[in-house]
Amino acid sequence: MSEKLEIAHGEEPITVELTLKEALALAGSKFVLNHQLETQAIKKIKRSIENKMLTASGN
Secondary structure (H helix, E strand, O other): OOOOOOOOOOOOOOOOOOOHHHHHHHOOOOOOOOOOHHHHHHHHHHHHHHHHHHHHHOO
16 A cells, blocks of 8 residues: 655755754764764754745745
């Protein structure tokens, strides 16, 4: 069973500003002294997606 998800303006790019450490954490690097880097980066990405979707919907 597969569903097709369609998102309005889904092909438009978004911009997310990450620190080098955040980008490395998302790429799989482990930072023993700061386990929150990956979580922070994911939150930034989600926030950027939400902002883009709100902008696209006109809110």
